[in-house]
Amino acid sequence: MRLGGHVLANLKQLAQSLGLSITTVSRALDGYADVSASTRQRVQEAADKAGYRPNASARRLRKQRAELVAVTLPSEPGHIGPPHFLDMLSGCAEHLASAGLNLVIAPVPHGESELDMCRRFVDGRRVDAMLLVRTKRDDERVEFLQSRGFPFVTNGRTESAIQHPFIDGDGFSGFHNATLRFHRAGHRRIAHVAGPQDYYFAHVRRQGWEAAMRECELPVDLYAEQAPTEQGGYEAALSLLHRPDRPTSIVCATDEMAIGVLRALREVDGGQSVSVVGHDDLPIGAFTSPALSTMRMTGENLGRSFASLLLRAIAGEPAEALQELHAIEFVDRDSHRRPPRAA
Amino acid sequence: MRLGGHVLANLKQLAQSLGLSITTVSRALDGYADVSASTRQRVQEAADKAGYRPNASARRLRKQRAELVAVTLPSEPGHIGPPHFLDMLSGCAEHLASAGLNLVIAPVPHGESELDMCRRFVDGRRVDAMLLVRTKRDDERVEFLQSRGFPFVTNGRTESAIQHPFIDGDGFSGFHNATLRFHRAGHRRIAHVAGPQDYYFAHVRRQGWEAAMRECELPVDLYAEQAPTEQGGYEAALSLLHRPDRPTSIVCATDEMAIGVLRALREVDGGQSVSVVGHDDLPIGAFTSPALSTMRMTGENLGRSFASLLLRAIAGEPAEALQELHAIEFVDRDSHRRPPRAA
DNA sequence: CTTGACTCCCAAAACGTTTTGGATGAGGCT
DNA sequence: AGCCTCATCCAAAACGTTTTGGGAGTCAAG
Numbered sequence: 001m002r003l004g005g006h007v008l009a010n011l012k013q014l015a016q017s018l019g020l021s022i023t024t025v026s027r028a029l030d031g032y033a034d035v036s037a038s039t040r041q042r043v044q045e046a047a048d049k050a051g052y053r054p055n056a057s058a059r060r061l062r063k064q065r066a067e068l069v070a071v072t073l074p075s076e077p078g079h080i081g082p083p084h085f086l087d088m089l090s091g092c093a094e095h096l097a098s099a100g101l102n103l104v105i106a107p108v109p110h111g112e113s114e115l116d117m118c119r120r121f122v123d124g125r126r127v128d129a130m131l132l133v134r135t136k137r138d139d140e141r142v143e144f145l146q147s148r149g150f151p152f153v154t155n156g157r158t159e160s161a162i163q164h165p166f167i168d169g170d171g172f173s174g175f176h177n178a179t180l181r182f183h184r185a186g187h188r189r190i191a192h193v194a195g196p197q198d199y200y201f202a203h204v205r206r207q208g209w210e211a212a213m214r215e216c217e218l219p220v221d222l223y224a225e226q227a228p229t230e231q232g233g234y235e236a237a238l239s240l241l242h243r244p245d246r247p248t249s250i251v252c253a254t255d256e257m258a259i260g261v262l263r264a265l266r267e268v269d270g271g272q273s274v275s276v277v278g279h280d281d282l283p284i285g286a287f288t289s290p291a292l293s294t295m296r297m298t299g300e301n302l303g304r305s306f307a308s309l310l311l312r313a314i315a316g317e318p319a320e321a322l323q324e325l326h327a328i329e330f331v332d333r334d335s336h337r338r339p340p341r342a343a
Numbered sequence: 344m345r346l347g348g349h350v351l352a353n354l355k356q357l358a359q360s361l362g363l364s365i366t367t368v369s370r371a372l373d374g375y376a377d378v379s380a381s382t383r384q385r386v387q388e389a390a391d392k393a394g395y396r397p398n399a400s401a402r403r404l405r406k407q408r409a410e411l412v413a414v415t416l417p418s419e420p421g422h423i424g425p426p427h428f429l430d431m432l433s434g435c436a437e438h439l440a441s442a443g444l445n446l447v448i449a450p451v452p453h454g455e456s457e458l459d460m461c462r463r464f465v466d467g468r469r470v471d472a473m474l475l476v477r478t479k480r481d482d483e484r485v486e487f488l489q490s491r492g493f494p495f496v497t498n499g500r501t502e503s504a505i506q507h508p509f510i511d512g513d514g515f516s517g518f519h520n521a522t523l524r525f526h527r528a529g530h531r532r533i534a535h536v537a538g539p540q541d542y543y544f545a546h547v548r549r550q551g552w553e554a555a556m557r558e559c560e561l562p563v564d565l566y567a568e569q570a571p572t573e574q575g576g577y578e579a580a581l582s583l584l585h586r587p588d589r590p591t592s593i594v595c596a597t598d599e600m601a602i603g604v605l606r607a608l609r610e611v612d613g614g615q616s617v618s619v620v621g622h623d624d625l626p627i628g629a630f631t632s633p634a635l636s637t638m639r640m641t642g643e644n645l646g647r648s649f650a651s652l653l654l655r656a657i658a659g660e661p662a663e664a665l666q667e668l669h670a671i672e673f674v675d676r677d678s679h680r681r682p683p684r685a686a
Numbered sequence: 687c688t689t690g691a692c693t694c695c696c697a698a699a700a701c702g703t704t705t706t707g708g709a710t711g712a713g714g715c716t
Numbered sequence: 717a718g719c720c721t722c723a724t725c726c727a728a729a730a731c732g733t734t735t736t737g738g739g740a741g742t743c744a745a746g
Contacts (some may be wrong), residue, residue, distance in 0.1 A: 011732065022733085023696055023735085059734075060733090061401050061703085061731085062735080063734070068445075068447070070445075086428065090448070094450045097450070102411075102447040104447045105433070110437070125400065397704095400702080401701070401703040402704075404732065
């Protein structure tokens with residue numbers, strides 16, 4: 001196979017070989033109108049033949065754009081990721097690429113805070129924007145980026161006084177509805193297994209559950225908070241199941257926790273007596289026993305949405321125009337069908 | 344919270360504010376010996392106070408290094424890759440970062456080939472090295488990068504005549520051993536559900552199975568090839584189960600295919616009659632019914648290994664010194680325990 | 687012929703860093 | 717004094733692009 005020979009390194013060489021100036025070659029390739037059609041074509045052909053590509057670093061320096069966007073990878077508990085996280089990243093990267101930007105992944109180095117990392121990227125002008133995942137209610141990364149006036153989009157809201165671009169699921173409504181669903185099915189002791197309340201998603205999900213419980217005039221103390229992991233869910237469930245007012249149903253902040261809850265239920269009574277619902281629609285949920293009923297954020301091609309918001313944030317659109325709150329839909333499987341009065 | 348005020352943009356301003364030359368400030372910060380200790384300290388303090396970070400694009404241009412490594416994301420069937428792929432990426436990115444490199448993810452844009460993408464990255468000097476996953480036996484990306492003399496590491500071997508750096512699992516031995524294990528357990532009709540044979544991993548796994556079958560003097564035509572997906576595995580299993588010499592055990596090229604095989608078995612006879620083993624140790628395998636026995640590549644912190652190989656490839660070490668073949672270990676769960684003589 | 691408009695091209699500056707190749711001055715030695 | 721060494725510092729070049737601000741030349745109108 002012929003893969004194309006040596007590559008003409010730069011504009012200078014290309015210009016020389018054509019007997020033109022660097023300026024003209026550059027402008028010809030960029031499609032400016034002040035280059036004659038014939039010259040443009042000649043340049044274009046020569047460039048194609050030589051396999052010329054502009055040096056990215058040089059363009060970046062001159063244009064003062066890094067042509068890069070960083071996405072933070074949470075290293076902390078709860079493992080990585082929203083199920084379709086990699087799909088999302090992939091879609092995001094692809095759409096960014098069509099605008100000439102690349103996506104760099106930025107895990108938090110050992111012994112460094114997420115804030116330090118942001119600082120490195122922002123102050124070193126290594127990227128044009130940042131994509132933050134796993135927001136906290138009071139998120140120092142958000143505060144920092146706002147103080148720098150740096151473009152960013154978060155996956156998840158915050159309680160920041162200043163608006164910022166985000167994409168998030170409507171966790172309040174999702175958990176509110178899920179709780180009401182249990183209530184309609186006759187459940188009265190509906191528990192909530194919550195994640196750490198400094199995370200926005202965990203807090204807002206709890207609020208949805210709590211609001212529904214109050215509306216139904218049910219107590220809001222059937223509640224356990226743990227790390228957003230399988231182990232956390234397991235422990236939360238054990239503590240709830242040993243209470244005298246043992247719940248007949250459990251609304252879990254995440255699928256990962258819900259899977260831990262199912263394990264606890266199997267150990268305690270074979271898993272047949274308590275209804276469970278999770279959130280995230282992890283693929284694994286279809287394979288648990290019973291198959292895990294759950295919730296998922298609506299909207300397809302989330303990666304594209306993130307990319308679009310990022311580009312618009314870079315372009316300077318105001319934050320208010322860059323906020324997407326997606327509805328939550330119920331995923332109907334088996335684990336939520338236990339009767340409200342258990343043995 | 345105080346997040347640090349405005350940032351001194353560049354060396355020039357920093358130098359001016361100190362009454363020093365740009366050269367001296369630059370060299371002071373880089374720790375050169377021809378700057379007096381007192382000056383170095385003064386510069387260092389001023390830089391810290393101002394929150395100065397060198398402009399990445401400028402350094403990259405000057406040093407002729409992109410400080411970036413790209414990893415290709417396969418968009419094609421079989422979903423996205425290796426099981427703990429995101430963990431691997433995260434570890435790799437973290438260790439690259441400690442050497443000053445960032446990892447960019449490079450999904451294949453719509454309507455572009457993986458080769459085009461490599462070309463863009465390489466000829467535009469956008470990256471210093473590439474990490475290729477999902478190698479084919481005859482891989483055009485590898486050939487291209489070799490022709491350019493560009494540093495890269497693959498996840499998976501190829502049949503390239505020229506050596507290149509890689510990390511791979513010893514699929515031959517893994518499948519050889521798994522097949523012999525079935526033979527020892529009394530199985531005689533041991534089938535192989537294979538992936539597309541142009542992928543190296545799929546080919547070498549088939550060869551492992553085939554070699555074992557020949558050693559045991561068993562026929563090597565109990566074989567079906569399909570896409571490396573759940574659906575592919577499902578279809579392959581159906582075709583095998585309808586044969587007169589119906590297998591009593593099936594060695595599957597991937598866990599994803601194995602999960603499809605389990606589904607087919609459940610549909611055909613409740614899933615109790617045929618032994619199955621997969622490869623990859625997908626987390627989901629622990630939740631299938633029966634729990635999927637599988638294989639996994641040994642070695643921890645693969646991300647670190649990839650990062651290290653990439654750095655050494657960039658440093659110019661010869662390919663022969665940059666090849667890691669990891670042993671495959673068996674993951675003992677339930678799906679491989681069916682009796683060799685089924686109903 | 688002059689003027690202005692228009693087309694096509696280009697020299698030079700700029701982006702911010704690292705590196706090259708000295709310059710300067712102090713001090714020691716002969 | 718003259719010479720060498722050493723410790724500090726710096727001006728200028730270089731990296732390869734994009735952009736600024738014209739400069740020729742042509743042509744039509746005045």
